[in-house]
Amino acid sequence: MNCAAIPENLIESELFGHVKGAFTGADKNRMGKFALADGGTLFLDEIGELPLAAQSKLLRALQNNEIQPVGKDEIQKINVRVLAATNRELKEEVEQGKFRADLYHRLSVYPISVPPLRERNGDIELLAGFFLEQVRRKLGINQIKLSPNVVSHLNRYSWPGNVRELEHVINRAALKAKARLFDKKVVTVSIDDCGHFDDDSQITPTKQSKASTPIVDHSMGIRESTEEYQRHLISNALIECDYNWAKASRILKTDRANLIRLSKRLGISVTKSHTLSRS
Numbered sequence: 001m002n003c004a005a006i007p008e009n010l011i012e013s014e015l016f017g018h019v020k021g022a023f024t025g026a027d028k029n030r031m032g033k034f035a036l037a038d039g040g041t042l043f044l045d046e047i048g049e050l051p052l053a054a055q056s057k058l059l060r061a062l063q064n065n066e067i068q069p070v071g072k073d074e075i076q077k078i079n080v081r082v083l084a085a086t087n088r089e090l091k092e093e094v095e096q097g098k099f100r101a102d103l104y105h106r107l108s109v110y111p112i113s114v115p116p117l118r119e120r121n122g123d124i125e126l127l128a129g130f131f132l133e134q135v136r137r138k139l140g141i142n143q144i145k146l147s148p149n150v151v152s153h154l155n156r157y158s159w160p161g162n163v164r165e166l167e168h169v170i171n172r173a174a175l176k177a178k179a180r181l182f183d184k185k186v187v188t189v190s191i192d193d194c195g196h197f198d199d200d201s202q203i204t205p206t207k208q209s210k211a212s213t214p215i216v217d218h219s220m221g222i223r224e225s226t227e228e229y230q231r232h233l234i235s236n237a238l239i240e241c242d243y244n245w246a247k248a249s250r251i252l253k254t255d256r257a258n259l260i261r262l263s264k265r266l267g268i269s270v271t272k273s274h275t276l277s278r279s
Helices: 008-016 052-064 090-095 101-107 123-139 150-155 162-180 222-240 245-251 256-266
Strands: 041-044 081-084 143-146 186-189 268-270 276-278
Touching: 008 052, 052 101, 090 101, 123 143, 123 150, 123 162, 143 162, 150 222, 162 186, 222 245, 222 256, 222 268, 245 256, 256 268
Parallel strands: 041 081, 143 186
Antiparallel strands: 268 276
16 A cells, blocks of 8 residues: 555545445445455555554554444454555654654564665666666567676766666666667667766765865776775765764765665774774
8 A cells, every 4th residue: 555645535444444425435335455454464655654643543553453444333353464664764754743653663663774776785787787688678689788887877876766767777778779779789788878867966075075085996896996985975974064974864865874884884983082984
């Protein structure tokens, strides 16, 4: 169930169902998502978009394992495993009064943080190859490949649209390359086929940073170069934000926990005396 796609006045009916005549337009009994998922799993996508009025009713269902369809007096017991996902920072939403604290803690039984594509080192190349093979079959191309400089071009982009955006870029690029090289046995996707991304979305150092600009060492491979660039960005952001992880994460447009996790992997740490160190 996509919580963001349902009108506020229909959310309770969608979750718990209703009986005939419960409201205008309720011309028959209807089971809600919880009743349909009884004995199984219900995935609530975009849970952060759920209105406050509906959150209290959802909390009751999770707390007591029971639901009450709209217009019905009887309580119905249910046994449903609930998975919830959101792109919002629910802790901040709770602090701002936009999300119930009790529901947040009820949902946070086993939180899983999915890092954005720009933080998943090496995944861009793997995913680009996977999408390229998919589009090869769709377009009926015998052989298609990326030119050597395309991967570094893709790695320099921050991918605000994550995996979906990468898939669309590869699909468009393959289509352009096929049209450009229609008479060739091997179709090679170039940087021009991928397009030049908006500079505002490029991964660039913060403007007012006191740290130095990274020096490109051509003896390093793509992975090592990418990691060194990430170290530079994170170090710059921490210096600019006076070593405040929360502020640095907002500048880098990422989750604070993910930033700390990435920094540890890259060997960056901040001591109590506010000294930036590399292990």
